[in-house]
Each structure stands twice: as C-alpha cells, then as structure tokens.
Amino acid sequence: MTRITIVTDAWYPQVNGVVRSIENTNRELACMGINVSMVTPLDFSSIPCPTYPEIRLSVASFRSVAATIEGTQPSAVHIATEGPLGLAARRWCLKNGMPFSTSYHTRFPEYVAARFPVPIRLLNGFVRWFHNAGNGCMVATASLERELHKLGVKNLLRWSRGIDQTVFHPVALEAKPFDLPRPIFMTVGRVAVEKNLPAFLDLDLPGSKVVIGDGPARADLQRRYPHVLFTGMKTGEDLARAYAQADVFVFPSRTDTFGNTILEALASGVPVAAYPVMGPIDIIEQGSGAGALNEDLRLACLEALTCRREDASRLARRYTWEAASKQFLGNVLKVQGVKALTAR
Structure with missing residues (x-):
C-alpha cells in the first residue's frame, strides 16, 4: 500500500x-x-x-x-x-x-x-x-x-x-440578506495585510460591502470602515449560504497563488471581480461570463454585476x-x- x-x-x-x-x-x-x-x-x-x-x-x-x-x-x-x-x-x-x-x-x-x-x-x-x-x-x-x-x-x-458542489451551490436569493441593501459585494478569507482588503473597502460602490473571515487586521479595519459588515469566520453550510447571497464576490488580493474562495463563490453562482493577476487570470476565463478582471477594481465590480449567475456556476463545475x-x-x-x- x-x-x-x-x-x-x-x-x-x-x-x-x-x-x-x-x-x-x-x-x-x-x-x-x-x-x-x-x-x-x-x-x-x-x-x-x-x-x-x-x-x-x-x-x-x-x-x-x-x-x-x-x-x-x-x-x-x-x-x-x-x-x-x-x-x-x-x-x-x-x-x-x-x-x-x-x-x-x-x-x-x-x-x-x-x-x-x-x-x-x-x-x-x-x-x-x-x-x-x-x-x-x-x-x-x-x-x-x-x-x-x-x-x-x-x-x-x-x-x-x-470545489465541493454538494456544499457550495446556488440558493434562492433573499431580498435583503444580512439586513443590508443590495447589491451585496462580498469578500471571504483571512483578514490580513497580504489580502489587500483596503483596495476593496475604499471603493465607491452601490449597495453594501461584507467581509467574511477573521485575522490580525480585522479590529483595525472595522474601526476604519464602520459602514462595512464584518461577520467574522463562517464555515460549512453557514458559509455556503452567505456566499450564495452575494451579488458579486470581490477578490482584491495580488499575492495569492490560486484563490480557493474564487471557486467557492463561482460554485455558489456568484460572479467574481478581481485584478488580472495570478489566480484570477487562471480561473476566470475570458468570455466565460463568470466575472470581470480589471486593474480598476471598481470597474471590475460594476461589470461583474452584469454577469449571469448561471455562467459562474457552470465554470466552477470544471473543478x-x-x-x-x-x-x-x-x-x-x-x-x-x-x-x-x-x-x-
């Protein structure tokens, strides 16, 4: 053996x-x-x-x-x-x-x-x-x-x-998830310096921003961005339900080598907005309709709003x-x- x-x-x-x-x-x-x-x-x-x-x-x-x-x-x-x-x-x-x-x-x-x-x-x-x-x-x-x-x-x-699609999959959308107005722009992961979260949190976007996860930068970021919902860590079905309620998943990191959370979001039917860097460029295929990559992260977020949830989940099924x-x-x-x- x-x-x-x-x-x-x-x-x-x-x-x-x-x-x-x-x-x-x-x-x-x-x-x-x-x-x-x-x-x-x-x-x-x-x-x-x-x-x-x-x-x-x-x-x-x-x-x-x-x-x-x-x-x-x-x-x-x-x-x-x-x-x-x-x-x-x-x-x-x-x-x-x-x-x-x-x-x-x-x-x-x-x-x-x-x-x-x-x-x-x-x-x-x-x-x-x-x-x-x-x-x-x-x-x-x-x-x-x-x-x-x-x-x-x-x-x-x-x-x-x-990606385990028995856990991460599209669900019926709530009218006002997290008791916040739509659209919901969400990121998930360690709340740490290498994740480049201020690049997302500083953006002028409609609706609401949600950060799921924990880490050494969380307390500081919560003080600096009181209008952003920081939920702390979520796992399992609780995390899967949260993903599926987002309108756009935002991945601001420039240092990740892949981005497992990108796959989790796609499998949940959520289009992705990210920089055109390692990880996102390897997953979000041009013309897939599953998300938007742009050096202007705000434009990527707004473009991802127009993407179809079905295209996001279709891309995830390849993994x-x-x-x-x-x-x-x-x-x-x-x-x-x-x-x-x-x-x-």
Missing part, C-alpha cells in the same frame, strides 16, 4: 487555502485506498507567529520531527510548507535519501516582505534553495509555474484545485477534488519513480 506522509506547518485550527486543499485531497485519497499520515503543529509544542498569532509555529527538535516522520513508515513524503516543520522534513528526507515532493501555496517572499524588512532577493533565494532540494514542486496554475520557472525553481508539477487529487497522487508517485495510476 502507498503510504504518503504530508508535512505541513499550516493546519487546524487555521482555516485557509492550504488547510482546505490538504483536507479535501486527503478525503479523496482515502477513497482511492491511499494511506495518508499527517505531521502538523498539533504534534508538537508551538508559539504564536509574530504579527499573526492565529498561526502557530512548531517548536520541535529535528530529532522529534524525524521520529514522528519515521513513525508513519512513509513510502512517500510531501512537504506542503516552508516553515519549521517543512525545513525539518526537508532535512530528514535528504539525510535518508528519500525522494520528496513539495508544494508552493503562498507567494512566500511577498508574504514575508509584507511583515518584515527582508529583501525580496534573499527570500527568492530561499524559495529556490528549499524547493529545488526536492524531486518535484507542485503548483496550482500555469501563471505560477511560469513565475517560479523564471525564479529558477525546477521540476515543476501541476496540482490544480477543486473537482477527485481530479485534483488524482493529479496530486500522480505527482507523488512520479517523484518516487512509480508509474501514475490511470483514472478509474
């Missing part, structure tokens, strides 16, 4: 694209009969991440991380993040001659540079050093693949994303976790020198 050990610094109780991608992939791999073990911060002592206390950074010796990995008896190792656990797992794999794959979920240099005065050049060098030690680096989109190729990252492999998880498994097996399974 194939035994995959996934090492990640991002895990519960965090709610973000990394965690959701891994948990959905794990569910599909289990259906394929693949044994998956997780090595996460829950296995070790941890401390709050500076500037972002909701994220816990593992405080563990190399020996304890190595023992945890060895206890899973892996036939393959995948390292999902570049944090303390990822670094320890990288060292263990190299020390033991274990081929391993990595994935690039977050534009790490931009993420760190937004918080600390570290030169981008040094951070780019770290990305090359970290990922080129492995036998394959998984990326979600063609634009990210091009960016990392220019950066000097090798052995790039495609791993797309999916399934089953297909994405087979991509992931094929990549892991390729790294181990095993012929990938054919689709059943």
Whole structure:
C-alpha cells in the first residue's frame, strides 16, 4: 500500500487555502485506498507567529520531527510548507535519501516582505534553495509555474484545485440578506495585510460591502470602515449560504497563488471581480461570463454585476477534488519513480 506522509506547518485550527486543499485531497485519497499520515503543529509544542498569532509555529527538535516522520513508515513524503516543520522534513528526507515532493501555496517572499524588512532577493533565494532540494514542486496554475520557472525553481508539477458542489451551490436569493441593501459585494478569507482588503473597502460602490473571515487586521479595519459588515469566520453550510447571497464576490488580493474562495463563490453562482493577476487570470476565463478582471477594481465590480449567475456556476463545475487529487497522487508517485495510476 502507498503510504504518503504530508508535512505541513499550516493546519487546524487555521482555516485557509492550504488547510482546505490538504483536507479535501486527503478525503479523496482515502477513497482511492491511499494511506495518508499527517505531521502538523498539533504534534508538537508551538508559539504564536509574530504579527499573526492565529498561526502557530512548531517548536520541535529535528530529532522529534524525524521520529514522528519515521513513525508513519512513509513510502512517500510531501512537504506542503516552508516553515519549521517543512525545513525539518526537508532535512530528514535528504539525510535518508528519500525522494520528496513539495508544494508552493503562498507567494512566500511577498508574504514575508509584507511583515518584515527582508529583501525580496534573499527570500527568492530561499524559495529556490528549499524547493529545488526536492524531486518535484507542485503548483496550482500555469501563471505560477511560469513565475517560479523564471525564479529558477525546477521540476515543476501541476496540482490544480477543486470545489465541493454538494456544499457550495446556488440558493434562492433573499431580498435583503444580512439586513443590508443590495447589491451585496462580498469578500471571504483571512483578514490580513497580504489580502489587500483596503483596495476593496475604499471603493465607491452601490449597495453594501461584507467581509467574511477573521485575522490580525480585522479590529483595525472595522474601526476604519464602520459602514462595512464584518461577520467574522463562517464555515460549512453557514458559509455556503452567505456566499450564495452575494451579488458579486470581490477578490482584491495580488499575492495569492490560486484563490480557493474564487471557486467557492463561482460554485455558489456568484460572479467574481478581481485584478488580472495570478489566480484570477487562471480561473476566470475570458468570455466565460463568470466575472470581470480589471486593474480598476471598481470597474471590475460594476461589470461583474452584469454577469449571469448561471455562467459562474457552470465554470466552477470544471473543478473537482477527485481530479485534483488524482493529479496530486500522480505527482507523488512520479517523484518516487512509480508509474501514475490511470483514472478509474
């Protein structure tokens, strides 16, 4: 039996694209009969991440991380993040001659540079050093693949994303959702500096603005934008119902590598407004009618208002976790020198 050990610094109780991608992939791999073990911060002592206390950074010796990995008896190792656990797992794999794959979920240099005065050049060098030690680096989109190729990252492999349309789907619209006037412009995700939320919140738009999610910037933004509804975090059916009541989903981030929330909104029948940057340009196809991309985010929002909800949900149906998880498994097996399974 194939035994995959996934090492990640991002895990519960965090709610973000990394965690959701891994948990959905794990569910599909289990259906394929693949044994998956997780090595996460829950296995070790941890401390709050500076500037972002909701994220816990593992405080563990190399020996304890190595023992945890060895206890899973892996036939393959995948390292999902570049944090303390990822670094320890990288060292263990190299020390033991274990081929391993990595994935690039977050534009790490931009993420760190937004918080600390570290030169981008040094951070780019770290990305090359970290990922080129492995036998394959998984990326979600063609634009990210091009960016990392220019950066000097090798052995790039495609791993797309999916959407659970039994959870996220169109519903009957309420006349006045959240007790706010329409149109409803909504964004969902971490309320943090890298999400570029003021670019959305500063816009002069009709109707109302709603922010769903939590994070270190929430208190400050709520003070600065008292006319905006901040709901806090929502999950499951509560989140799905909220998505479906929006008229436009606004994605102001310029640093995401994909944007799982874009798929959740589309599956809920909500057109998307975003900048024409990595992530949105890979999902919102020109002429699809599912949304609008523009360097003027206000114009994108107003154009998205004219898009049809049916076109948004139609585009989302192209993305399934089953297909994405087979991509992931094929990549892991390729790294181990095993012929990938054919689709059943």
